[in-house]
Amino acid sequence: MDGKQLQQQYKNHISDYRQWDQVEHAEDWMLYAQNTGVQLSIDETALSNGELYTIVTNKAAKGRKGALVAMIKGTQAETVIEVLKKIPKKIRDTVTEVTLDMAANMNLIVKRCFAKADRVIDRFHVQKLAYEAVQEIRIKYRWEALDQENGAIGAAKEAGISFEPEVLENGDTVKQLLARSRYLLFKHQDKWTSSQAKRAHLLFERYPLIKQAYNISLELGSIFRTCGSKEVAFKKLALWYNTVEDCGIDSFKTVARSIQAHYSDILNFFNNRSTNASAESFNAKIKSFRSSSRGVRDIKFFLFRLSKLYA
Known part of the structure; x- marks a missing residue:
């Protein structure tokens, strides 16, 4: 059969x-x-x-x-x-x-x-919004790097010379640095491998706005990890909102508005940490x-x- x-x-x-x-x-x-x-x-x-x-x-x-x-x-x-x-x-x-x-x-x-x-x-859906805000900035810089490289290749051809991209100390080009940093930006820095830590150092040195955005996303995650009550979490979220307002990063302002629209249901996490x-x-x-x-x-x-x- x-x-x-x-x-x-x-x-x-x-x-x-x-x-x-x-x-x-x-x-x-x-x-x-x-x-x-x-x-x-x-x-x-x-x-x-x-x-x-x-x-x-x-x-x-x-x-x-x-x-x-x-x-x-x-x-x-x-x-x-x-x-x-x-x-x-x-x-x-x-x-x-x-x-x-x-x-x-x-x-x-x-x-x-x-x-x-x-x-x-x-809480992980909330944290995901923050990570995506970081990725939006990385992707924006990556497209800029692609445009710059394409322009440099074109200029080299017109000059009759071969194009040699800048190679960073870890072996990445700038374009590769931005592409290969995707996964490390989803992780807490304590969980980076040694090569990811080196890549992050180069990334943050060259793009301080990405470093700022990454740190803001970590601050949000820290609220969920460390706060033991709704009251403490509410105060920490208020301080986080202030940080977002001061940073001027539009994608994070969108995240903050989404959290504000659902804050009571988000804070219910601290009842049972469900x-x-x-x-x-x-x-x-x-x-x-x-x-x-x-x-x-x-x-x-x-x-x-x-x-x-x-x-």
Whole structure:
């Protein structure tokens, strides 16, 4: 018996797929109200052909059996709310905390469906905004370096000489320095390798604005790592806002405005120091399971197998 026949035998005769109570609507939504816990996470993931699903998970299950509360096709708030409201209100009102990202649709979903829960914006999404602000400056300088090199190559050709780019002491050209610094700017300086530390020294020496931006991003991360209460974190964030205003870097002003717009939900992190890491981990498990199930073209059957693991 080949693999396809075996799969059909399992689907139609061995498993209880045909008796699955979610089979009629599984492609659009699956719901396991009994898995609702006091602490939930909500996130989105691309499941098949880039199709997005909104996933609600129970933190207490730690990504194992009982973790899946709901899986709903799409990310439109009204669609997700309609499904989640099938969970009895008495159960929904027992939820005390939901972690999420900054997306307005996620905020609305949680607000409507879990009215008594604190909304906690994931600290790593906040930190990611700051890192991206640093990268924006690096990329701007990289394009400038490319233009300068192209101009120098053209001038060398007109002069009938060969072009020799400046080579820095670590072996990088300026263009390479800016390209290869990408990953070190996402890391805390304590985690740099010796070569990354040397590259960072050269980068910051030549581009002090990147160094300033990097230090501002570290200051934001330090607030989440070191502050033990909302009150202390609120004061530190106020000082951080002042630093951003003084630096004059437009991308960081955008980050600061985003934080101000969500500050109460961001500060809720300091209640239990909860993050959306469990949701990210669960999404990774789903993608891995999907990769190992490439032969399963029936999306409903794939979801059935997924539910057997996590519902």
